[in-house]
Amino acid sequence: MPKKQKAVVLLSGGLDSTTCLAMAKNLGFDLYALSFNYGQRHVSELAAAQRAARDFGARDHLILDLGLDKIGGSALTDQMEVPKASREKSDDIPITYVPARNTIFLSYALAKAETLGSSDIFIGVNAIDYSGYPDCRPEYIAAFEKMANLATKAGVQGRTIVKIRTPLLHMTKARIIQKGIELGVDFSKTHSCYDPSDDGLACGECDSCALRKQGFAEAGVADPTRYGHG
């Protein structure tokens, strides 16, 4: 049997990244999960990430402390109020956007991949049912991949071509949920809420909760999320 390829998987512990982890496993990769403590208000999502890494047999799960809270500029890391989901479509990027977050996450993943000799980085970004963040769009991911292949020793030496793998990019939230269930994801253990209660229960009202609820409804699957308020 050929040696398994290694993949670095960015894992927040949310619905999308956990499904992405399951898909990477299903493709036969050896999983190296990577999560970040970046001053987000609630670390309950890190506990969810740890469970997911364990459940899917990740070979390694590295949790790095970042200093994003020192940079500020987002309702997810600052003491701003997280808004409730708007039913109206808007071109505005919400205040829950964390400046350059996916760029920083992918940069660390690139460092980890190069150190491992891996050429596959998985990130569960989605450009359909998403909050409108610029760093979830296909053109952004393509530009990051191009940059990554100029940034690294392996890239320069032509040994490895880094691939930023985004299996969820064009899937609806309902389809992601169906795929996750098919691959054994227990969504009761995943965490999506931007504004959970002190004991980690989802608010049911923020943009992320609204997308999640709608996804379960459209998938025709009972929503296992425990909502704490709202």
Next chain:
Amino acid sequence: MPKKQKAVVLLSGGLDSTTCLAMAKNLGFDLYALSFNYGQRHVSELAAAQRAARDFGARDHLILDLGLDKIGGSALTDQMEVPKASREKSDDIPITYVPARNTIFLSYALAKAETLGSSDIFIGVNAIDYSGYPDCRPEYIAAFEKMANLATKAGVQGRTIVKIRTPLLHMTKARIIQKGIELGVDFSKTHSCYDPSDDGLACGECDSCALRKQGFAEAGVADPTRYGHG
């Protein structure tokens, strides 16, 4: 008088980044210096960065702790031996290369710039007298800039075009030294060595010390560096 533009300046405390800081000041920018504690073996360069930020009147100097030592893969963050400078030209990338370092540094600078409403990020990379790191090449910087303009809220809204400014890119080390002196850099306070002694003195023998020594010789300027051994 028009309001000064803000610039984020990556500042390691070395000869190049300190000159880059002086050049940004000379261009009339309000300086926001950004340094990293990334598990490098010696933090004497952070002390040099703090002095430089103070000397050039930076409005702010943020030092962020990164977790690069947890990722490994470099003689600068691991317990590998730092090699002495080779006199032979080589296409190999040295083991002092830190995987994806500049990508991670620039990603944080991008986050900081977006938060500040700044469109100018300065980095003192150089593609002439340098150690051959892939993430110091012009094509890498151009790819990062392109990605950065797809990554951010400001970029998407067309409010700001991020510019990665690399004033040293095509300068020889000798020219950088001349420029620094012209702008008031005190090079006795800058730190370049990859392998300093416990009390922070330069080794005089690593690749970085060799480039620095040669630069002073070619510039016809007395080298103010205190070498501890070698």
